[in-house]
Amino acid sequence: MRYSKMLIPTLKEDPAEAEVISHKLMLRAGMIRKLATGIYSYLPLARRIFNKVEQIIREEMNRAGGQEVTLPSVQPSDVWEESGRWNLYGKELLRFKDRNSRDFCLGPTHEEVITDLIRREIRSYRQLPLNLYQIQTKFRDEIRPRFGLMRGREFTMKDAYSFDADEGSAEESYDRMFEAYNRIFERCGLEFRAVEADTGTIGGSFSHEFMVLADSGEDAIVSCDSCSYAANVEKAEIKGTDFVSGDRPRPRKGMNKVSTPGMKTVEEVTGFLKVPSRDLVKTLIYESDKGAVAILVRGDHEVNEAKLRSVLGCNELSLAGDETIAETTHAPRGFAGPVGLGVSITADNAVRQMSGFVTGGNEGDAHFTNVNLDDFKVDAFADIRMVTEDDPCPRCNGKLRLSRGIEVGHVFKLGTKYSEALGATFLDANGKEQLIVMGCYGIGVGRTVAAAIEQNHDEDGIIFPVPIAPFQVLILPINIDKNEVRDTSEFLYRSLNEEGYDVLLDDRDESPGIRFKDADLIGIPIRLTVSKRTLKEDVVELKSRRTGEVVLINKDSVLDEIRKRLSG
């Protein structure tokens, strides 16, 4: 391609709307433009990058036995009613009516549609296993879209679905996809880690997320220094037996009420009473679809709402408002405690190990000290808190490390959740009707591109990994009005194109400075600078975007050098 003919509207300054680096750089490099919150147009440069990533995905999916399909993105409510998710999915599901007032939605995912297809077409175990995938635009009316392509409302997703005759075979399908995902993200040049994950609304029994390690990531993950354990903090289990239990003397019975005027936060209370925060029990009032509940965690711990949700078995869960707090505790926010509380109490396992602790007094400006477990009734103990770096690895007791990640892929073992809901069955070898065992597997294409940029950039711009670069080589002629410069550039352009490389010839009538800056910004891996200065010696300059290395190469050996650098 000739740069002068391409729409690559680069920006000199950071746009005000962007906060994270990948978003800024994608806007500055002229890759994307925003139409509305979380909804973007992909310009030619972005399209080329997407095509590269999608091609890698296709090759690996096909290698793993997948077949590409395209399912409708406009979906009737019927199948969603059948799965039960028409009611469960909430506002994230963008719903609308057609001219006949029939309910439809824009597909946020395709379990319903694919299961509907499969239940009609699969009759026999001889047709299994089967793996179908698509690369398609999804729509989720996210509560808070942000960071450009990192969390859009409209986004490109590869979603795959596996169908198997039994659990064992389903696990093989899962492993094959797991393997394919590893290859895909490796080929995209990403530093990533597969971690155990929570299954969320998609449902299912078992899942892994593929996390690209980046400080700007929205997810926190823990990984073990000693073994292969890694998990999303939402999921990470806590080894229940390892809490330092009461080595300290058993305190005498009898709690004391103390005045704590205006002391609402854990820091304020513990600072005021001069006790460590781990000697306080934090009482949080939550509102769930089962009414108000009280949650107890140690003062230095945080509640994990994902765990809490599954422990309580509820969908709706949020911290209670001031009104509910006043109703349940008879005190303003900041003074809730378990003693004498009228609602059901769920406590974290760590609380079981505590004694002689501080709690709220259920009365304004008052706390209790020297409280013990027999001073109130806990309805259930469970693992309901976030892991910390101080917790031991749940597998090997090793040291856990916290880091941040961008979730670019997610694999789920679904089991028979959807086949049961929609009645997707087959006849086994014995002529017996069985439920199809399913799995589903997603990759956020745009997010993968954004993550790649987060991991590969410097102060001058993007540094694309070769496999996903929009062009592999950029030719930058300096004095294009000189015949020898133009002829050499054109010659290189033609020959590289003939060799099948993606080449961008910057033939714009712009100053060299502008073109050098743009070259760095859009991150093409190899830059060839052709100028009359070097042509005197019959050489052109080759610069690696990643290393900054500059070499002069005889113009007749350029092809060989590029071949050498771009192979493997």
Place this chain on the structure above:
RNA sequence: CGGGACAUGGCUCAGUCUGGUAGAGCACUGCGUUCGGGACGCAGGGGUCGGGGGUUCAAAUCCCCCUGUCCCGACCA
């Protein structure tokens, strides 16, 4: 949905507090000079100051309502 901020040529922003002729830099058009790291000169074009209402002789500026955008939390590829 809760909390915070912002909205002025294509972009980045000043002007708002203290009401009085809409500005700068970049970008854009034409001509000329430049040409290895965001060049220079001259001449130009381009803005209902997010929208609506109000106060005032007078509103980008003060007041009310709405909309949009961004950031922090719960949702997710």
